[in-house]
Amino acid sequence: MKITIGHLYPELLNLYGDRGNIQCMKKRLEWRGIDVEVIEYQLEDEINFSDLDIVLLGGGSDREQILVSNKLFSIKDDLKRYVEEDGVLIAVCGGYQLLGDYYQTNNGTIKGLSIVDIYTEQKPGRLINNIIIKNKLFQMPIVGFENHGGRTFFGAKAEPLGKVIYGSGNNGETGDEGVIYKNVIGTYLHGPLLPKNPHLCDFLLKKALTRKYGEGIELAELDDSQEIEANSYIVKRFLKKDINKL
Amino acid sequence: MKLRRIAAIWTSKIIGLTCKIAGKQGVTLAGKAAIKIYPDILKELAGDVREKIFVVCGTNGKTTTNNLLCSAIESEGKKVICNRTGSNMLNGVISSFVLSAKLNGKLDADYACIEIDEASAIRIFPHFAPDYMVLTNLFRDQLDRYGEIDITMNFLKKAIKMVPDMKIIVNGDDSLSAYLIMESGNEYITYGISEQYFEEAEDSNEIREGRFCKKCGEKLKYHFYHFGQLGDYECVNCGFKRPDLDFGATNIKAGGQLVFDMDNRNIKANYRGFYNIYNILASYSAAITAGFKLQNFDQILNDYNPQNGRMENFSIGGTNIILNLAKNPIGFNQNISAVMEDEEDKDLIILINDNAQDGIDISWLWDVEFERFYEGSIRSITVSGTRCQDMRLRLKYVDIPSILEQDIEKAIRKCIKNGVGNLYVLVNYTALYNTHNILKKLEREYK
Numbered sequence: 001m002k003i004t005i006g007h008l009y010p011e012l013l014n015l016y017g018d019r020g021n022i023q024c025m026k027k028r029l030e031w032r033g034i035d036v037e038v039i040e041y042q043l044e045d046e047i048n049f050s051d052l053d054i055v056l057l058g059g060g061s062d063r064e065q066i067l068v069s070n071k072l073f074s075i076k077d078d079l080k081r082y083v084e085e086d087g088v089l090i091a092v093c094g095g096y097q098l099l100g101d102y103y104q105t106n107n108g109t110i111k112g113l114s115i116v117d118i119y120t121e122q123k124p125g126r127l128i129n130n131i132i133i134k135n136k137l138f139q140m141p142i143v144g145f146e147n148h149g150g151r152t153f154f155g156a157k158a159e160p161l162g163k164v165i166y167g168s169g170n171n172g173e174t175g176d177e178g179v180i181y182k183n184v185i186g187t188y189l190h191g192p193l194l195p196k197n198p199h200l201c202d203f204l205l206k207k208a209l210t211r212k213y214g215e216g217i218e219l220a221e222l223d224d225s226q227e228i229e230a231n232s233y234i235v236k237r238f239l240k241k242d243i244n245k246l
Numbered sequence: 247m248k249l250r251r252i253a254a255i256w257t258s259k260i261i262g263l264t265c266k267i268a269g270k271q272g273v274t275l276a277g278k279a280a281i282k283i284y285p286d287i288l289k290e291l292a293g294d295v296r297e298k299i300f301v302v303c304g305t306n307g308k309t310t311t312n313n314l315l316c317s318a319i320e321s322e323g324k325k326v327i328c329n330r331t332g333s334n335m336l337n338g339v340i341s342s343f344v345l346s347a348k349l350n351g352k353l354d355a356d357y358a359c360i361e362i363d364e365a366s367a368i369r370i371f372p373h374f375a376p377d378y379m380v381l382t383n384l385f386r387d388q389l390d391r392y393g394e395i396d397i398t399m400n401f402l403k404k405a406i407k408m409v410p411d412m413k414i415i416v417n418g419d420d421s422l423s424a425y426l427i428m429e430s431g432n433e434y435i436t437y438g439i440s441e442q443y444f445e446e447a448e449d450s451n452e453i454r455e456g457r458f459c460k461k462c463g464e465k466l467k468y469h470f471y472h473f474g475q476l477g478d479y480e481c482v483n484c485g486f487k488r489p490d491l492d493f494g495a496t497n498i499k500a501g502g503q504l505v506f507d508m509d510n511r512n513i514k515a516n517y518r519g520f521y522n523i524y525n526i527l528a529s530y531s532a533a534i535t536a537g538f539k540l541q542n543f544d545q546i547l548n549d550y551n552p553q554n555g556r557m558e559n560f561s562i563g564g565t566n567i568i569l570n571l572a573k574n575p576i577g578f579n580q581n582i583s584a585v586m587e588d589e590e591d592k593d594l595i596i597l598i599n600d601n602a603q604d605g606i607d608i609s610w611l612w613d614v615e616f617e618r619f620y621e622g623s624i625r626s627i628t629v630s631g632t633r634c635q636d637m638r639l640r641l642k643y644v645d646i647p648s649i650l651e652q653d654i655e656k657a658i659r660k661c662i663k664n665g666v667g668n669l670y671v672l673v674n675y676t677a678l679y680n681t682h683n684i685l686k687k688l689e690r691e692y693k
Contacts, residue, residue, distance in 0.1 A: 017612030
């Protein structure tokens, strides 16, 4: 078995340890004897989405995000088709904002890809903190760090990645964090997202493998004690609660 | 002499002294008290400096550059004020002046060498206008505090605008710093490493902030890289390129010691770490620009013994220990290079804290090239600090096992007892002072 991961524009979108997400997926596949290829795309490269099983779109500064959004707009239809055909897409911070209808900043509005039913508006102050969210799919919470000036809101059809139990989340008001749509997750969590959340990483890897090789794929179990310890350290420190009592 | 000024000086001296006795670094507290009592304190004390004021700014290398510069000027027989400990925000800067003042409120100094935090420059320059600024480099650092590097550059730009007569000594190899200064309209002098040293001119994975031209947005073409975005760059679109270097290092050998030529001199320094060439170049070009002759520069370099956790050496119970600060990806990668230059077997302790001064966001750990430790004859790695769990995971994902020991003193003791006698301790900011003190304590204990 083999999984191909496409990292979109890491030259521009490379804030907040996004490479850690790639590294985490790569290692967790390799440790299970599954081949992995990571392709880093630059702005001038052509992307054939049918070659890809997982796509990562990371975060960048506002200036870099505008460069990327112009490019993404030109390949919008291909990316949309990939998503509708159940391709796995992980979009973090700036990448997450670009998935929506628009991102209204103080310097104008960046048009989004309209892949998921969300929109983002810049408001005074940045939401910067450790963050803990809970999704009922998993026993273990999802932990990370957020740092964003944009506040993201849902249209009618969007589902959050989790409910905020510590931190701000999408907008600091609704208690939602991130978005799930088909096999797409968008989130403000970095730190990076996946290493301290192996359950979420494996969830996505399984989606990608199932899409490629059909139902019935089981991921071999790994020793995640260090990952779980790192995750529960955050929970204990900020919530002052045991992980099992959530 | 105003009474309030004297009161301010006395109060902060007492605070400074109390904190010193209590073993805490009370420098910023002393400054805070002083300016509260007497808002003009910094303005007036800086005005007492008889000749010139230097400020040293930039992400990495500030403390070493500033301390070397101070030593160089002192060796010319001048009295210099210096914030040696690296307390570089407004209150820390105030303290360095106040604590140097005499009890009668007067300051007796020919020069001041002050390192300042990039984002604090706009708060400091209203108090005094420096004659010279050294800008070492701009790298990604503490994203949670500054947001991103563009924001830091804007802060600096605004600060420099306040002092159009300040002459700037800038690292020409850094496209970001050079762009900022060339656009500022201030007079400037450049330094850099003229020639290619590392074989691979090709892009590694190291995050390069300045890979796109700040002037026009085009991708920069590099003739060669040193590290980070430092190197010989050129924009084929708009013509922006590395400026001609006024002070360039050539014929470089880096290993156990640094050997290179600059300004028709041959420099030999017993420092590890290629990046220290920049620190030497920066301090040298600043002092020469200000008119010093530096006849004894070799001697200054030899006498310079860092006491502040920048490649600071300890010998404890037969173990040679090097303590160094590693607080952002580029700094850490340079630390890794310095560790790798030592071919002997070694143990390693990495301490990562996430206190406010460290940056509470530790995602930068994933931008550091830890996989390079694979080839480094490293016998053990111990991880410590509030974020030791994250550090352990970071290493796990490059297949490097590590030992977790949250208590740094225990970690050091274990390495002295069971290690190979050659220990590197790499820590980030808030752990530096404490770790330094623990090592000093152990030094006495083992004597």
